Amino acid sequence: MAGCRSLRSVRERDKTRLAIYQPSKQMPRRDKTNVPSDGRNPGRTLPIRHDLRPLYVLTFVIALLMAVASLTGLLYRSSIYATHDLLSTFLPNDAVSLFVGLPLILVSVFLARRGLLLGLLLWPGSLLFVFYNYVVYALAMPLGAALVVYVVLVALSLYATFLLVRSVDGAAVRRWLVGAIPERATGGLLAALGILLFLQAIDAMATAVAGQTQSTVPQLATHVSDLFITPVWVIGGVLLWRRRALGYVIGLGLLFQASMLFIGLILFLLLQPILVSGTLAVSSVVVVFVLGLLCFVPFAFFVRAVLLVAARSPPTE
Numbered sequence: 001m002a003g004c005r006s007l008r009s010v011r012e013r014d015k016t017r018l019a020i021y022q023p024s025k026q027m028p029r030r031d032k033t034n035v036p037s038d039g040r041n042p043g044r045t046l047p048i049r050h051d052l053r054p055l056y057v058l059t060f061v062i063a064l065l066m067a068v069a070s071l072t073g074l075l076y077r078s079s080i081y082a083t084h085d086l087l088s089t090f091l092p093n094d095a096v097s098l099f100v101g102l103p104l105i106l107v108s109v110f111l112a113r114r115g116l117l118l119g120l121l122l123w124p125g126s127l128l129f130v131f132y133n134y135v136v137y138a139l140a141m142p143l144g145a146a147l148v149v150y151v152v153l154v155a156l157s158l159y160a161t162f163l164l165v166r167s168v169d170g171a172a173v174r175r176w177l178v179g180a181i182p183e184r185a186t187g188g189l190l191a192a193l194g195i196l197l198f199l200q201a202i203d204a205m206a207t208a209v210a211g212q213t214q215s216t217v218p219q220l221a222t223h224v225s226d227l228f229i230t231p232v233w234v235i236g237g238v239l240l241w242r243r244r245a246l247g248y249v250i251g252l253g254l255l256f257q258a259s260m261l262f263i264g265l266i267l268f269l270l271l272q273p274i275l276v277s278g279t280l281a282v283s284s285v286v287v288v289f290v291l292g293l294l295c296f297v298p299f300a301f302f303v304r305a306v307l308l309v310a311a312r313s314p315p316t317e
Contacts (some may be wrong), residue, residue, distance in 0.1 A: 046120055047172035052112065055167065058160045059109050059123075062130055062153060063102060069134075069149050070098035080146055088278075089218035090137065092271040096264045101129055104260060117176065117310045118303065124164050125253030129260045130157040132229045139221035170245030177248045180305040183240050186298040187247065190254060191237030193294050194230040201226035233258065252306065255299040262292030 046052075073080050073094035081087040105126040111119020130153060137150040201223040208215040215223075236254045239247030265288050273280050 046112070046115055046117065047169040047176070048120070048167050049169050050167040052164075052167060055160060055164055056109060056113065058156065058163075059105070059127070062127070062156050062160065063105055065149055065153050065156075066097060066102055066105075066130060069137075069146070069153065070094040070102070072146065074098070082142065085216040085218055086140065088272060088276045089140070089216070091275050092268045093133070093264075095271055095275065096267045097133060100264060100267060101126075101133065101260065105130070108256075117173075118306050120168065121173070121249070121252040121306060122256050123253065124161050124250055125256030125260070127157045127161040127164065128229065128232070128253065128257040131161065132225050132257070132261065133264075135225040135228060136218060136221045139224055140218045165246075165249060168249050170249045173248045174243070174245040176309050177305065178243060180309050181251075181302055182298075183243050183247075186251065186255070186302060187237040187240030187242075189237070189294055189298050190240065190251070190258075191234045193258065194233030194237060197226055198230040198234070201230070229257075252299070252302045255295055255302055258295040259292065259299050262288060262295060266292070 071094075073090055077087060077091055081090055108119050108122040108126045112123050113119070134150045134153040134157070138147065138154050141147050141150060204213070204215065205220065205223045207213045208220060232250075233254055236247060236250045240251040241247070266285055269281055269285050269288065272278060
């Protein structure tokens with residue numbers, strides 16, 4: 001009888017141990033099918049609907065073509081830019097694109113690959129910077145091999161921007177950022193700046209066509225590029241003002257692109273007398289900097305808000 005009791009107690013103890021080490025059937029399991037991967041750090045989830053790895057490759061191709069185009073312009077300036085107007089406009093711009101624009105593009109992609117929300121939201125702005133920049137080249141440059149590269153850059157950057165925005169889960173981004181940023185102030189400034197520059201481009205082209213002012217081909221091409229991009233600023237600003245999901249997705253990127261343009265223009269004005277000829281227009285640098293503050297300040301507040309909310313736990317439905 002004692003042996004039976006001992007055997008029975010051993011069996012009961014073994015069953016208890018097995019129950020402890022076996023997972024409970026009621027424990028919820030993580031559903032990996034609904035967790036999008038950023039292609040780099042599966043442990044840090046980005047608010048995306050689709051795999052971003054094809055966009056990483058596409059952006060790398062864009063960056064490579066951008067580096068080739070800028071280096072070619074800097075090293076073979078006399079062969080690429082046949083006129084003084086082309087040389088004085090695009091040579092300083094090649095330096096800005098290579099040493100400022102290209103690193104910022106790579107940084108935004110690097111941050112996104114690290115699973116950071118900030119990088120994901122900056123990424124569309126860097127692609128729009130490429131689009132805006134090379135629209136000017138594509139419209140102003142004569143036919144040739146270089147023109148093909150510029151047109152390809154315009155097409156690829158626009159296509160990549162569309163794919164990227166479509167891949168971001170706007171509703172999730174809105175849940176992260178709603179109330180964390182001054183939507184009305186930021187959206188209003190972005191829309192107002194877009195309207196201002198759009199009207200300025202219209203006025204400059206109208207006076208040039210009427211013969212009241214003399215504009216070079218690169219200047220006219222810049223005005224056309226303004227007409228392409230500034231309506232996007234207005235739309236993005238209005239969407240952010242109304243707290244729509246798409247406004248949160250593209251708002252920071254548009255401020256980033258606008259800030260890159262103002263920084264690039266300041267560096268352009270500083271480099272033009274060094275690389276080509278002429279005198280430094282200090283007043284123009286000051287005016288551009290003051291206008292740029294309309295982008296720099298809300299951009300800084302937006303970045304701060306993204307960093308703060310990203311440090312918290314992801315919001316729930």
